[in-house]
Amino acid sequence: MKILLINPNRFLFPPVPPIGLEYVAASLAQKGHEFRLLDLTFHENADALLDQVISEFMPDISGVTVRNIDSVLFHDNEFYLDFIRDIVLQLKDRHGLKVIIGGAGVMVNPEGIREYLGADYAIAGPAEDIINELLAALCCGENTKKVWNGIFRPYSPCSRITTAVDYKQYYNAGGIAGFETHKGCSSSCVYCIEAHSRVVFKRPENVIREIKGFIENGHSDFHLCDPEFNEDLDHAIEFCTALRQEHIRMQWALYMKPANYNQKLFRLMKETGVNLITLTIDSFKKCPLYWTDVEKIIFNAQSCGIRIAVDFLTGFPYEDNELLQWCLDYFRRLQPDRVNINTFIRLYKPLMITKIIERDDTLKTHIIGDWDNKEMILPIFYNQIEPERLRELIAGDRIFKVEGEEKGVNYTRS
Missing domain, CATH: 3.80.30.20 (tm_1862 like domain)
Known part of the structure; x- marks a missing residue:
């Protein structure tokens, strides 16, 4: 299969190379898949670039990394998922591609984030090995599950492809x-x-x-x-x-x-x-x-x-x-x-701190954000x-x- 891997992370203070996609790319290549890694970090017109790359590469499926769902900090908080959702919609509606999401941010709430973004599948945890199992299931036409749990084997020799990322650009920008x-x-x-x-x-x-x-x-x-x-x-x-x-x-x-x-x-x-x-x-x-x-x-x-x-x-x-x-x-x-x-403590659905607050109504007076939004994908803090x-x-x-x-x-x- 031909897989388009996309890094939508455009945070620049500092810019962070998509190391996870580099491991995924190597794993895909080892299994005979063809990949293209599209790094949107330094590109203003992501919409046009994405269309161009898809036209040239003609992928069978796409994978989008979600490094963070927001900047975690209360002061000048930046929420990233809406931009990523636009990319997912472009992949699906304009190009008819199925979308797999993964990355550290997905661990916060795999099913909730999958639904928020409109993605087809989510990998929660290390994707290096499990993505090939997911692709194999899709190739066989299986009606596969929506959320896959990532795995990483002890002392795995998993390789990494770093040539698909322009590291000189990252270093020049402070990364x-x-x-x-x-x-x-x-x-x-x-x-x-x-x-x-x-x-x-x-x-x-x-x-x-x-x-x-x-x-x-x-x-x-x-x-x-x-x-x-x-x-x-x-x-x-x-x-x-x-x-x-x-x-x-x-x-x-x-x-x-x-x-x-x-x-x-x-x-x-x-x-x-x-x-x-x-x-x-x-x-x-x-x-x-x-x-x-x-x-x-x-x-x-x-x-x-x-x-x-x-x-x-x-x-x-x-x-x-x-x-x-x-x-x-x-x-x-x-x-x-x-x-x-x-x-300012960022709250997420599965955290113990969230459960502590949930049990005591007096603590909820210190909540900043929508406590009734139980998925807690939109930023919510305790202070x-x-x-x-x-x-x-x-x-x-x-x-x-x-x-x-x-x-x-x-x-x-x-």
């Missing part, structure tokens, strides 16, 4: 290449779609092969696409050790959680070119040991000369200003390079800390930034 050492996350964060998702690791040599490909093409700056690099300490050390042995000159930024670390890991990260760690933390029902781990990770990063930023989500149900003040004083004492504070109160407590301290008030991510910020 950088990405790679991943595993999929999934074992953490139980009440606000995160990836919580409790199956963890599957990649072989370090396969990941390093991807990195070398970028290095050979002159790209040496990277951002890790794992939920958090230190999901497993042994695997993180194994990867860094293998990377060090290759003597690759590169810089990379990554996310970590306050767990699964030691001094050896930080030394290896420094030796392999890590120049920024973003530590993701929240204030929801945390024990003293949690805050001790946060302190140790910040100390270890600083001791190794690695910049460290903190993404801090706070203002959960039943918390008070006393806790917020304690957290701010705590960060003032530790002095990471930057603390991005977010007090109990007034912005003015937050600014008062921050008191002009330059270490703190209110998330969403400036565009960008940590690796693009000074």
Whole structure:
């Protein structure tokens, strides 16, 4: 079959290459399918370009990635699905193509998003393997199900085709290449779609092969696409050790959680070119040991000369200003390079935080958005800390930034 893969993500702060489609493209090619990857990130007239590519390529079916359904942040929130829906309608109504959707954003609500976009099929989770099963079912004329659960096999050698994306254009616009050492996350964060998702690791040599490909093409700056690099300490050390042995000159930024670390890991990260760690933390029902781990990770990063930023989500149900003040004083004492504070919690249908709010009507007074829209596809937030109160407590301290008030991510910020 001929499959047109489309990246509709046009967010530019920074632009993010469609790594998921690169893995899907390689998997399709291995099974004998012909693909074309259409990246709309830098194109203003997407409608005309899509018509042109379809006329030239004549695909049998199309696949559209949904990286995010919105920008997640309350301040200057951007909702992406309406633009993607226009693309889906163009594919179906103007060209008669069936549409498969996939990508991280679909995990939020696979059936709800499929219906909202008007797509024929949705893949929830890694699509590299399952898309070929879906295509096989369609080729056989089977009346197949609408939502397919993605799978990824442990240490899969799944390859990646990077030549279909213009990485020079991404780098010139402030974006950088990405790679991943595993999929999934074992953490139980009440606000995160990836919580409790199956963890599957990649072989370090396969990941390093991807990195070398970028290095050979002159790209040496990277951002890790794992939920958090230190999901497993042994695997993180194994990867860094293998990377060090290759003597690759590169810089990379990554996310970590306050767990699964030691001094050896930080030394290896420094030796392999890590120049920024973003530590993701929240204030929801945390024990003293949690805050001790946060302190140790910040100390270890600083001791190794690695910049460290903190993404801090706070203002959960039943918390008070006393806790917020304690957290701010705590960060003032530790002095990471930057603390991005977010007090607007994006709610999604399957989240534990959503269920907590659902059980207590008094909490619903802090809802911003349409609570009666049970699919929660349109942006809806929980906020109990007034912005003015937050600014008062921050008191002009330059270490703190209110998330969403400036565009960008940590690796693009000074």
